[in-house]
Amino acid sequence: MADWTKQLPGPAQAYLENRRLDEVECVIADLPGIARGKAVPASKFARQSYFHLPDSIFYQTITGDWGEAAGEDGFIERDMILKPDMGTATAAPWTGDWTLQVIHDAYDRDGDPIPFSPRNVLKRVVGLYKEQGWKPIVAPEMEFFLIARNLDPARDIEPMTGRSGRPAAARQAYSMTAVDEFGPVIDDIYDFAEAQGFEIDGITQEGGAGQLEINLRHGDPVKLADEVFYFKRLIREAALRHDCFATFMAKPIADEPGSAMHIHHSIVDMETGRNVFVGPQGGETDAFYHFIAGLQNHMPAALAVMAPYVNSYRRYVRDHAAPINLEWARDNRTTGIRVPLSGPDSRRIENRIAGMDCNPYLGIAASLACGYLGLMEEKRPRRQFYGDAYEGEGDIPQVMGQALELFDEATALHKVLGEEFARVYGIVKRAEYEEFLQVISPWEREHLLLNV
Known part of the structure; x- marks a missing residue:
């Protein structure tokens, strides 16, 4: 060698x-x-x-x-x-x-550094944390679907056929039998990950037909974004070996849950090595609440980065395993911001808004940017939510155009992500959105052609 x-x-x-x-x-x-x-x-x-x-x-x-x-x-x-x-x-x-x-x-x-290169954007945000003496830690969860090969965009997407010869069934969350249906694909995912030196924390069946989730160990944001970037390619290659596709679309199949990239956050004080969300007696600190407030106050404007396509907004459907608002709660998966069960040392805040279709560098950067702004502004979040958050009102943009308008006006967010990045990103996503608006959908032809 x-x-x-x-x-x-x-x-x-x-x-x-x-x-x-x-x-x-x-x-x-x-x-x-x-x-x-x-x-x-x-x-x-x-x-x-x-x-x-x-x-x-x-x-x-x-x-x-x-x-x-x-x-x-x-x-x-x-x-x-x-x-x-x-x-x-x-x-x-x-x-x-x-x-x-x-x-x-x-x-x-x-x-x-080129300011609109996604990896550089994330490095910039991590650098802002380090200037304050903080080391951000993240742990991403990746959801995706294994689907039948689809060569015709006009055809509906269908779940892959498992080893039993039957199409993958929905509503079998955490079923080991369902995981076994995809055994050959999962075996290759494990083999490829081992060859690449990646540690998988676990693979589970999610609620959608053919939907799986892979959890990664917590660590440095840039390193974890690199792994998600690599994993998307790895998973696609494993699927192709078994005559199916892997898709990371936010909402590939109607009436099925969408795919998220949940991001868990904690912050370490670089001088003391302590989690800044934890006080001397194990309680929750002001920084813990400020970070949540930052997510609540700035995530609507950051949604165009975490949900970057028109399809992304089809995921935010009431009672369909994706949040519709930015309420926060402890151990409550109906809210957009969740505090998982944990001991004080591993206390973390989970952002459940980001879709799996986002660029991992930009999705993590945007989430950290919102939290950073909260830490700088030192505001308090809304009161903790109790109950089913789907019964509440939605408070995030419902369509891409609305999200882009909020992003374009978010000067505080632009300063954290980089103003040149924000300029380029806004122009490119607006061009992409306008391309979409020129396409006439089957729904329009079916319901409008002869009825209006």
């Missing part, structure tokens, strides 16, 4: 032991969270310290069109300098040869 491979993380070195590395995939997440980059021979990667991609990859909509976000100089597609973070090097175990993936960070020609 070349000398540089001896500096790789342990799992990557173990993957390559007694094998010849063929290729390195140099990747970076764009605004939707799609892996962009280049695949290069290992020998070439060993000789390069960076490579180039045009900044226009961050102006693309999910359809492949572009938002007019290039700035004063126009759409000239400047080259960015992409430098590898070798701590992210991991296997691509589904490939036919011996391949590594390495996440890169984006810089301009002066060496400054």
